[in-house]
Amino acid sequence: MKVKYFATLAISSMLMFGAVAVRQSFSTAQANPCAAEVNPCASANPCASINPCASANPCASANPCASANPCASANPCAGADAAQGAAPVVYSDASGLAIRGVDPVAYFTESAPVAGSSQFEYEWKGATWRFSSAENRSLFASNPEAYAPQYGGYCAQAVSEGNLASVDPTAWRIVDGKLYLNYSMEVQQQWLADVPGHIAQADANWPEVLNVGIVHE
Known part of the structure; x- marks a missing residue:
């Protein structure tokens, strides 16, 4: 009988503890509807850890990260990539x-x-x-x-690879009446390994490659 009593007591204690835990969890959720979401903007906001949007209440909506930049006005790091923008048409x-x-x-x-x-x-x-x-x-x-050199004077080899880079004026070549420049004499050797192929690929990438924004100097 004692064994049965203690077993029953133990089960009752476990159930009571679980109920308290559930009530506490529910109360916490009511007090902080965003508690379950440690950082709802983490993937879109590199500064979320310092809570730059506290005054703006980033958890006010069901999905505060739905827009591309929900805290742009309050977040000094938001939209850094957008601010960078496209590179100039001519290097x-x-x-x-x-x-x-x-x-x-x-x-x-x-x-x-x-x-x-x-x-x-x-x-x-x-x-x-x-x-x-x-x-x-x-x-x-x-x-x-x-x-004018092709691809706005950017490195022809880089453009063929979907990148943007500056040029060395001495690394040049005229092909079919068009001027092509490259980043360096070494890079030009890579470009010369398959001139028709690299030109075709660069032509396909231009001018959309300007949206990369970053120019390797």
Whole structure:
């Protein structure tokens, strides 16, 4: 009888403990409807751990992360990628110069990269193009597309891979009347391994690749 009594007592205690736990859990859920969601915006908000949206109550709605950026006004880190935006159509260095100031026309007329002069400049597609002579500047101004490097002057090999990179003006090649530049002489060797294939792939990626936004310098 004692064994049966103690067994019954033990079962009753377990049931009471479970009931208390359930009541406590239910009470906590009522007090904090978001308690079960430790960080509802964690995947979309890298700053969620410091609670940048506390005043805005990110748990007010059933799905506070439904929008792309529910706390944009209160979250200094929100939308960092969006703010980055697309890269410029034409690559230019820190000084705003296309092809690092090299004359694009000279590649065709002199078969060599020739430094341009600040005396002969032309603004086109958001970049400053320099030329070694007034004549070259006039040639470019009359038909920029004929002399400007392909893919906005970004590395041809990088564009073929779906990336954006700066260029070395000495790593150049004219193919079928079009100027192609590459990041370095080493990278150009990779590009030269399959010129038709790389051009075809880069053509397919351009200009959507600009949305990558990040340019490898």
